[in-house]
Amino acid sequence: MTSSEQTDVVVIGAGYAGIAAAMALQDHKEVRVLEASDRIGGRAWTVRDAQGRAIDRGAHYLGVKHRALMALIDELGYSDQLVDYVEGFGPDPCSVSDMAGRRVVTAVSDTYLKIQGLDAAAPVREQAAMLRALAEMAALTQLVDAEQPALTPGAERLDTITFAEYIESKTLPPWFADLMYSGVRGVWSQSPENMSVLSVFWYMKTNGGFSEIFCDQEGSPQQYGLRCGAGTLLERWAEKLLHPPELKQRVTRIETHESGCLVTTDNGTTLACEHVIVAITPGQLRHISFDPVLPEPIMNLSKGAPGFSIKASVFYKAPWWRNGLGKEKHVFGWLNGRGKGGIDWMLDMSGKTDSDFKLVCFITPELLDPLPRDEWEDAVRQAIVDLTQNPHAGEFESIDMIDWRDVEGVQCGPNTNFRPGMLTAAAPWWGRPLHGRIHLGAAEFSDRFCGYLEGAIHNGRRAASAVLGQTATNSRSKMGRVAQRLLRRMKRAS
Ligand SMILES: Cc1cc2nc3c(=O)[nH]c(=O)nc-3n(C[C@H](O)[C@H](O)[C@H](O)COP(=O)(O)OP(=O)(O)OC[C@H]3O[C@@H](n4cnc5c(N)ncnc54)[C@H](O)[C@@H]3O)c2cc1C
Numbered sequence: 001m002t003s004s005e006q007t008d009v010v011v012i013g014a015g016y017a018g019i020a021a022a023m024a025l026q027d028h029k030e031v032r033v034l035e036a037s038d039r040i041g042g043r044a045w046t047v048r049d050a051q052g053r054a055i056d057r058g059a060h061y062l063g064v065k066h067r068a069l070m071a072l073i074d075e076l077g078y079s080d081q082l083v084d085y086v087e088g089f090g091p092d093p094c095s096v097s098d099m100a101g102r103r104v105v106t107a108v109s110d111t112y113l114k115i116q117g118l119d120a121a122a123p124v125r126e127q128a129a130m131l132r133a134l135a136e137m138a139a140l141t142q143l144v145d146a147e148q149p150a151l152t153p154g155a156e157r158l159d160t161i162t163f164a165e166y167i168e169s170k171t172l173p174p175w176f177a178d179l180m181y182s183g184v185r186g187v188w189s190q191s192p193e194n195m196s197v198l199s200v201f202w203y204m205k206t207n208g209g210f211s212e213i214f215c216d217q218e219g220s221p222q223q224y225g226l227r228c229g230a231g232t233l234l235e236r237w238a239e240k241l242l243h244p245p246e247l248k249q250r251v252t253r254i255e256t257h258e259s260g261c262l263v264t265t266d267n268g269t270t271l272a273c274e275h276v277i278v279a280i281t282p283g284q285l286r287h288i289s290f291d292p293v294l295p296e297p298i299m300n301l302s303k304g305a306p307g308f309s310i311k312a313s314v315f316y317k318a319p320w321w322r323n324g325l326g327k328e329k330h331v332f333g334w335l336n337g338r339g340k341g342g343i344d345w346m347l348d349m350s351g352k353t354d355s356d357f358k359l360v361c362f363i364t365p366e367l368l369d370p371l372p373r374d375e376w377e378d379a380v381r382q383a384i385v386d387l388t389q390n391p392h393a394g395e396f397e398s399i400d401m402i403d404w405r406d407v408e409g410v411q412c413g414p415n416t417n418f419r420p421g422m423l424t425a426a427a428p429w430w431g432r433p434l435h436g437r438i439h440l441g442a443a444e445f446s447d448r449f450c451g452y453l454e455g456a457i458h459n460g461r462r463a464a465s466a467v468l469g470q471t472a473t474n475s476r477s478k479m480g481r482v483a484q485r486l487l488r489r490m491k492r493a494s
Contacts, residue, residue, distance in 0.1 A: 006272040007032045009467055010263045011279055012288075013409075014245035015042025016059075016453050017441045018279035019238050020068075020460030026242050028468055032271060033241065034263070036250035036409040040238055043281075043410055043443075044453060046229025049398060053356060054229035055313045057402040058413060059453050060349070060360070062230075063221035065208065066454035068461075073226070076236050081227040083351035086218050090322070093330040098387070099178035099337040105329070114217040116333050117179045126173040133170055133180075137201070137210055144198075144205035146447040150427030155198055159424040163192035163200045181338040183214055186345035188451075189307035189362060190417045199418035206450040216333060216347060221452060225349065230453060250409075254278075255291045256435040275433075275467045279441035279460055281306075282416045284409060294434055297425035304422060309404040309413030310363040312380055313349075319357040320392040321348060334387050341366050342383030359384075368403070376401060415451040416444055433470065439463040 007030045011018045014035035022031045039045070043058040062069050073079055094107050097117035104119055112118040118130065140158075145151040152158065161169075167180050184192045184200070192200075204210045207221070216222040226233055238245060253264040254276055263271045278285070285294070285302040293299070321331045333347045346361035367383055368376050377399060385394045404413030423430075431447070433439050441463035446455035 004270045004272070008273060009275045009277065010034060010251075010261070010271050010273045011277045011441070012251045012263070013042060013279035013442070014040035014238065014247075015279060015442070016044055016234060016456035017443055017460035017463075018042075018277070019234060019241070019245070020457040021277045021279060021441050021464045022241055022243075022245075022460075023237070024461045024464035025467060030243075031241075032243055032273075033245040034249040034251055034265060034271075035245045035247050036266075038247050040245050040247070041231040041234050043404075043413060044230040044234050045402075045407075046231030047400070049315075049400060053315070054227060054232065055400045056225070056229050056231065057311060057313075057400065058309075058404070059230045060225045061222045062225065062453060063223050064219060065212070066221065066449065066452065068457045069454050072237060072457070073233065076233065078226065078228060078233055078236070083225045083227050084223060085225060085347075085349055085351055086216075086220075086223050088351040088353065089217075089332040089348060090330045093332040095333040095335065096331060096388070097175075097179060097182075097335045097337075098340065099176075099182065099335075100174035101337075102175045104175075105331075107329070108217060113211045113215060114220075115211065115214045116216065116335055117183075122173070122175075126176065129170075129172055130176045133172060133176070134210075137204075141201050141204045141209050144201050146202065146205045148427065148430060149198060149202040150424045150430065152198065152202070155424055158198040158201065159196045159422075160420055161197055162420060163195045163197050166197045167192060175337075178338045179335070182335050182344065185364075186335060186362065187213055188415060188417055189309040189344075189413060190305050190415075194305035194419055195417045196420040196423065198423050202423065203415075203450050206446060206448055206455065207452070221449075221454075222347070225351075251288055253289045253291070254438065256437050261437050275437050275439065275470070277439045277441040277460070277463045277467065279456075279463070281410060281412055281442055282440075282444055283412050290438075292435065294438070295426075295429050297422070298429050298434060298440075301416070301418065301422055301426060304416040304418045306405070306412030307415045307417065308365045310365060310368060310401070311404070311413070312361050312363060312399055312401045314359045314361065314384070314399045315397045316357045316359070316395070317397050318392075319348075319350060320390060320395075321359070321388070331388075336387055343367075343380075343387045346384070346387060363401075365403075365405070433466060436470075439466050 009029050009031045011022045011033045014033050022033050025031045045057040046054050092107050092109050094105050095116040097104050108114050110120050207213050250266040252266050255262040261276050282301040283306050344362045349360045350357045381394045441460050443456035446459035448458045449455035
């Protein structure tokens with residue numbers, strides 16, 4: 001990129017959302033994608049281990065309802081790379097939940113909604129309390145306005161309290177309160193103390209309800225993965241861009257004028273354009289200086305609670321968890337109780353295979369933060385043994401660990417979560433272009449499948465449609481003049 005250029009649209013960030021936006025625009029507009037990192041993908045990041053096996057350090061799960069992603073896999077010829085994890089679980093597998101001192105092994109057939117820990121064999125009175133709480137959550141989720149969460153009936157009230165306060169306000173069996181707590185940590189990698197009730201129900205609504213996101217069985221968003229990796233799929237997709245994403249171009253400043261925008265990167269280059277799609281996680285917005293500044297409630301979203309994903313992919317020679325509990329029980333997952341530390345959540349990710357047996361686990365920051373990096377592996381090994389109560393669990397062949405808090409340009413995973421007050425305060429600008437030209441394109445702002453790859457694709461395309469809707473009347477030559485004028489103004493100013 002030379003020091004000053006022009007284009008129609010600048011997309012900031014080459015994750016799934018940014019690439020989806022650019023793909024949707026490129027037949028109509030000239031698009032440039034600027035990426036801060038030396039790789040594309042953002043939170044979709046596939047690496048290869050010494051044996052050449054693909055490891056998804058970020059996103060890996062997808063489900064049949066993720067239609068855009070499934071269509072993309074088909075279009076790019078990657079359908080044979082789909083791995084059905086549920087098929088690998090075998091018939092009626094079990095899960096282990098260790099909640100409030102109550103360690104329960106439950107077969108899927110003994111759970112409600114096939115959700116880990118929703119124990120249909122619990123004492124009847126406790127089941128009744130659990131079902132009442134689930135019914136209330138289902139009803140509240142139904143009421144949520146996915147496009148405009150602040151228009152949800154009672155939104156202000158739901159946005160004043162945290163999800164932890166909501167859980168505590170109920171009379172629940174302690175094991176079920178713990179399960180709700182741990183479920184939130186498992187899905188969002190964040191503590192319910194840092195998330196507003198409205199934001200939790202909104203997220204659930206965009207994903208089709210809690211029964212969708214907390215289920216790991218057939219039809220759920222956790223059913224499939226890609227043998228080649230979700231990052232590899234994106235790389236193939238991005239090869240179809242007319243202008244390849246430009247790496248190591250961290251955007252530091254966006255000026256908006258009546259007639260267009262000026263986008264500046266950390267190596268001093270500037271692009272003039274009509275519209276900017278900012279496809280980065282909200283937490284990263286604060287590293288860009290906006291002139292004029294963005295509305296305060298929008299900037300406040302960047303102070304949301306970033307998910308603290310520390311993810312490990314653990315390979316074993318033998319699947320000790322299959323029949324590991326005797327009586328031919330296959331354990332597909334473990335969920336750890338509130339405050340237990342170690343591992344929050346662990347799942348079988350092998351699929352139907354005779355080799356490369358793999359578990360994925362999400363590790364609590366409390367376990368690793370006090371330790372130097374070279375002690376992490378031993379700590380995680382011990383935590384896996386403690387969680388499973390099986391010494392063979394410590395005998396893994398290899399482990400890949402990533403702390404997403406350290407990944408430049410992202411520093412969160414899987415999401416940024418919104419604290420009380422944030423969603424309602426941002427309502428006047430939610431889903432609308434800021435200063436008429438800046439579009440928030442990341443997965444966090446999606447009104448469908450928020451927080452997932454599917455949501456990133458959906459929101460990237462939504463931002464692209466907004467650009468096309470708005471610029472439909474602008475001819476290319478007019479845009480060129482606008483860009484020239486902005487560049488002249490910028491040069492004068494410097
Ligand atoms: C550990 C983990 C597990 C997950 N598991 C799943 C899963 O199983 N299934 C699923 O569907 N989803 C999962 N997700 C979520 C999924 O990865 C995200 O929803 C999705 O990838 C977000 O895409 P995005 O394009 O919106 O943002 P990102 O992927 O964050 O992309 C943003 C890009 O912008 C770049 N950037 C940031 N600031 C700047 C700047 N100033 N200038 C230029 N570039 C910049 C970043 O470097 C990054 O490449 C997971 C995420 C994590 C971290």
